[in-house]
Amino acid sequence: MLAAGKYIxxxxxxxxxxxxxxxQFSMDVVEITLPLRQTLLQQFxxxxxxxxxxxxxxxxxxxxxxxxGEAILTSGYTINYIRPAKGxxxxxxxxxxxxxxxxxxxxxxxxxxxxxxxxxxxxxxGTIMTRSDPK
Amino acid sequence: MLAAGKYIxxxxxxxxxxxxxxxQFSMDVVEITLPLRQTLLQQFxxxxxxxxxxxxxxxxxxxxxxxxGEAILTSGYTINYIRPAKGxxxxxxxxxxxxxxxxxxxxxxxxxxxxxxxxxxxxxxGTIMTRSDPK
Amino acid sequence: MLAAGKYIxxxxxxxxxxxxxxxQFSMDVVEITLPLRQTLLQQFxxxxxxxxxxxxxxxxxxxxxxxxGEAILTSGYTINYIRPAKGxxxxxxxxxxxxxxxxxxxxxxxxxxxxxxxxxxxxxxGTIMTRSDPK
Amino acid sequence: MLAAGKYIxxxxxxxxxxxxxxxQFSMDVVEITLPLRQTLLQQFxxxxxxxxxxxxxxxxxxxxxxxxGEAILTSGYTINYIRPAKGxxxxxxxxxxxxxxxxxxxxxxxxxxxxxxxxxxxxxxGTIMTRSDPK
Numbered sequence: 001m002l003a004a005g006k007y008i009x010x011x012x013x014x015x016x017x018x019x020x021x022x023x024q025f026s027m028d029v030v031e032i033t034l035p036l037r038q039t040l041l042q043q044f045x046x047x048x049x050x051x052x053x054x055x056x057x058x059x060x061x062x063x064x065x066x067x068x069g070e071a072i073l074t075s076g077y078t079i080n081y082i083r084p085a086k087g088x089x090x091x092x093x094x095x096x097x098x099x100x101x102x103x104x105x106x107x108x109x110x111x112x113x114x115x116x117x118x119x120x121x122x123x124x125x126g127t128i129m130t131r132s133d134p135k
Numbered sequence: 136m137l138a139a140g141k142y143i144x145x146x147x148x149x150x151x152x153x154x155x156x157x158x159q160f161s162m163d164v165v166e167i168t169l170p171l172r173q174t175l176l177q178q179f180x181x182x183x184x185x186x187x188x189x190x191x192x193x194x195x196x197x198x199x200x201x202x203x204g205e206a207i208l209t210s211g212y213t214i215n216y217i218r219p220a221k222g223x224x225x226x227x228x229x230x231x232x233x234x235x236x237x238x239x240x241x242x243x244x245x246x247x248x249x250x251x252x253x254x255x256x257x258x259x260x261g262t263i264m265t266r267s268d269p270k
Numbered sequence: 271m272l273a274a275g276k277y278i279x280x281x282x283x284x285x286x287x288x289x290x291x292x293x294q295f296s297m298d299v300v301e302i303t304l305p306l307r308q309t310l311l312q313q314f315x316x317x318x319x320x321x322x323x324x325x326x327x328x329x330x331x332x333x334x335x336x337x338x339g340e341a342i343l344t345s346g347y348t349i350n351y352i353r354p355a356k357g358x359x360x361x362x363x364x365x366x367x368x369x370x371x372x373x374x375x376x377x378x379x380x381x382x383x384x385x386x387x388x389x390x391x392x393x394x395x396g397t398i399m400t401r402s403d404p405k
Numbered sequence: 406m407l408a409a410g411k412y413i414x415x416x417x418x419x420x421x422x423x424x425x426x427x428x429q430f431s432m433d434v435v436e437i438t439l440p441l442r443q444t445l446l447q448q449f450x451x452x453x454x455x456x457x458x459x460x461x462x463x464x465x466x467x468x469x470x471x472x473x474g475e476a477i478l479t480s481g482y483t484i485n486y487i488r489p490a491k492g493x494x495x496x497x498x499x500x501x502x503x504x505x506x507x508x509x510x511x512x513x514x515x516x517x518x519x520x521x522x523x524x525x526x527x528x529x530x531g532t533i534m535t536r537s538d539p540k
Contacts, residue, residue, distance in 0.1 A: 054185030320459030
């Protein structure tokens with residue numbers, strides 16, 4: 001399942017551009033890891049909010065996929081920033097909170113990792129839908 | 136004011152990586168334009184949700200800056216995707232809905248532009264705060 | 271159409287308990303008016319956030335109904351409070367931002383009215399879905 | 406602490422109107438219980454979304470209060486509905502996800518309780534701010 005997920009991520013040019021890696025992909029947790037390269041920063045030296053948002057969007061969508069399959073689209077999500085993100089790596093972990101046949105509500109936590117210590121930097125919550133209804 | 140905004144954007148390595156350009160920056164509207172290069176797509180050939188999210192995050196923050204100044208941080212935002220984004224360019228337009236001395240609520244619309252025609256692809260709403268209180 | 275909407279509202283015991291009235295109901299705008307009785311306040315004498323939230327939830331849902339019909343459910347919404355709400359009346363105005371066959375994204379503004387002057391107190395944005403897919 | 410919280414709730418006319426009760430109030434969890442009386446329903450016999458929203462708004466705010474004190478205001482929140490709520494009682498449990506000196510991000514789950522069995526019906530996430538900065 002992880003290999004299948006990695007393949008999908010590798011087909012997303014934007015994920016390749018950013019350097020994201022799928023590091024866990026199961027019914028329990030989806031984890032996307034993003035080395036915090038200089039190109040991902042904003043003007044004050046922290047991770048750009050857009051990079052955290054990318055992680056939220058993608059981890060929530062992959063989590064929705066574990067419940068709903070591949071033919072999905074992300075309806076939307078909310079992200080709350082908690083503190084500026086600094087470190088070597090960003091890690092997003094998402095999971096399904098509840099799923100029906102047409103919609104999954106998912107949650108995501110995003111951590112900055114510095115010297116092996118994870119600090120929570122943002123939380124997100126979103127809704128993933130099937131692209132058309134199950135027959 | 137536009138020149139000052141362009142300078143800030145040029146200091147964000149992530150915005151430079153994506154190729155974003157500040158095309159309007161006034162009290163009335165903040166506009167960020169993003170040529171939809173192949174590197175910004177997802178696996179189905181549409182703009183990646185993370186690229187739309189980047190635009191929402193940054194346009195909302197710049198809009199908050201028009202009301203609150205430079206020492207701000209984005210508390211969070213919600214994005215709702217409306218339809219897959221395809222075209223030559225993405226354009227995000229944000230404005231202040233209401234601002235006090237410590238917080239601004241801003242709204243943002245994101246369009247895909249194809250053959251000069253704009254199609255609304257996502258809407259976002261968020262809150263920007265001052266970094267510390269005005270003395 | 272307004273009469274049909276008023277009938278639906280009258281069938282919601284919660285809307286009757288709060289004293290809500292549907293004052294506009296068209297493809298262009300849904301307006302729900304709520305006299306700001308003492309029972310709707312919080313401990314500081316302002317409208318309770320839950321009363322503003324009720325208005326957002328219901329006005330967004332009615333707006334979704336203008337695009338999608340009656341067999342709908344509200345997927346979720348975001349509300350941002352702008353200032354404490356005080357006055358004789360609360361007025362929520364919602365409209366469809368974009369609608370497809372299965373989903374409508376709607377926006378809502380909530381005003382407090384005092385001496386005939388409207389003050390924006392909250393803005394909301396949400397997603398309404400059809401209950402099952404159109405045949 | 407629970408007694409102090411119950412007193413605050415009793416000073417909210419809207420909470421009294423709805424019949425809400427504060428059943429837990431600690432740094433770990435805030436729980437508000439709402440008997441699902443007929444007056445809280447919508448036209449299909451389920452709890453009105455506005456009643457679930459009230460619970461989210463109030464439980465998130467009380468949770469923020471455990472971290473920030475009493476002089477707070479709710480910046481905004483997002484609620485995602487998961488399934489229609491039916492039963493004898495609604496229970497909202499909120500907790501602080503992360504708190505600084507000026508802002509707390511809180512999460513909330515809302516359950517319908519029927520025959521003693523809890524079913525998750527909605528999840529919410531919101532931001533609570535201090536009313537003015539700590540001196």
